[in-house]
Amino acid sequence: MNKVFGRPRSLTDRLMHYCPGCTHGISHRLIAEVMDELDIRERTIGVAPVGCSVFAYDYFECDFQQAAHGRAPAVATGIKRVLPDRVVFTYQGDGDLASIGMAEIIHAAARRENITVIFINNAIYGMTGGQMAPTTLPGQVTSTSPAGRQVDKLGYPMRVSELLATLEGAAYVVRVSLHNPAHIARARRALLQAFKYQLDGKGFSLVEMVSTCPTNWGIPPLESLKWLEEHMLPAYPLGVFKDIGGGQG
Amino acid sequence: MPRVAFDQERCKGCGLCVAVCPVKIISISQHINWQGYRPAGVEDQEKCTACTMCGRVCPDTVIEVYK
Numbered sequence: 001m002n003k004v005f006g007r008p009r010s011l012t013d014r015l016m017h018y019c020p021g022c023t024h025g026i027s028h029r030l031i032a033e034v035m036d037e038l039d040i041r042e043r044t045i046g047v048a049p050v051g052c053s054v055f056a057y058d059y060f061e062c063d064f065q066q067a068a069h070g071r072a073p074a075v076a077t078g079i080k081r082v083l084p085d086r087v088v089f090t091y092q093g094d095g096d097l098a099s100i101g102m103a104e105i106i107h108a109a110a111r112r113e114n115i116t117v118i119f120i121n122n123a124i125y126g127m128t129g130g131q132m133a134p135t136t137l138p139g140q141v142t143s144t145s146p147a148g149r150q151v152d153k154l155g156y157p158m159r160v161s162e163l164l165a166t167l168e169g170a171a172y173v174v175r176v177s178l179h180n181p182a183h184i185a186r187a188r189r190a191l192l193q194a195f196k197y198q199l200d201g202k203g204f205s206l207v208e209m210v211s212t213c214p215t216n217w218g219i220p221p222l223e224s225l226k227w228l229e230e231h232m233l234p235a236y237p238l239g240v241f242k243d244i245g246g247g248q249g
Numbered sequence: 250m251p252r253v254a255f256d257q258e259r260c261k262g263c264g265l266c267v268a269v270c271p272v273k274i275i276s277i278s279q280h281i282n283w284q285g286y287r288p289a290g291v292e293d294q295e296k297c298t299a300c301t302m303c304g305r306v307c308p309d310t311v312i313e314v315y316k
Contacts, residue, residue, distance in 0.1 A: 001252065005301040005314035016309060020286065021263030025308025181269055181305045214263075221263040 008032035021221020023211040049096035052126040070101020073108035089116040112169030130216030165241035171203035173242040177210040251299030260288035266303035
């Protein structure tokens with residue numbers, strides 16, 4: 001009897017601290033599977049953000065550095081430029097990347113840094129208690145927008161992938177979702193492509209993963225996946241926003 | 250014979266696997282694990298097709314599938 005599915009080698013056996021049903025665990029596993037498939041674990045360096053996924057360094061069997069809030073792309077830039085033979089990725093939530101870290105991510109993409117960014121977009125701040133994020137949807141209730149995000153006072157959500165896709169330095173920018181097995185499989189393929197682009201030296205790659213936050217959304221895990229599909233996907237359409245090509249195979 | 254194994258002490262009982270199982274053999278157990286959650290488990294291994302859907306949606310890498 002052969003094992004056809006199990007924990008990838010690039011994940012540690014540490015129990016993840018994430019809440020029940022949180023899709024961080026799925027995205028971690030996908031990244032680890034891709035590290036296994038490309039056989040890059042021994043030369044990969046991850047950069048952890050500030051936020052729920054700050055402890056990502058405990059969960060991956062590769063080297064890790066934790067960055068100040070939003071500064072993961074700057075730290076990854078330094079690592080990659082000093083150690084260009086390493087595979088460098090950042091793992092950042094929307095509070096980290098799209099708010100305090102917006103300058104870093106834009107400039108890293110514009111500079112054509114040869115790094116891979118995993119961007120987890122669940123439209124809310126998780127670790128700090130469910131506050132409104134730059135990605136929060138119009139009308140969405142958060143702890144700092146208790147009446148729902150009112151666009152006349154609080155503006156509109158940012159679509160990071162679309163923004164970054166306008167930059168010449170970006171090689172591959174894609175938005176995927178984690179709400180069902182088919183989309184999880186597509187997310188895995190996007191990650192594979194992003195890491196291959198880095199291995200081929202093609203420049204900046206970013207995989208935005210539309211994700212859930214059952215605890216701070218106040219919605220049970222399974223219903224959160226439905227909420228994601230019904231509310232987030234219309235605001236954050238899936239697809240490839242930039243692909244310079246040539247990285248197949 | 251396909252088989253699925255749950256590491257029930259790791260499980261947080263989120264139920265995502267219960268929803269995606271095409272043969273509906275996964276359910277939430279009545280007992281409570283050391284974390285304080287009611288873990289998912291399989292009642293009828295005979296019906297497992299080793300499709301791996303449960304493992305692919307599991308956020309906590311609780312599930313191993315054999316074929």
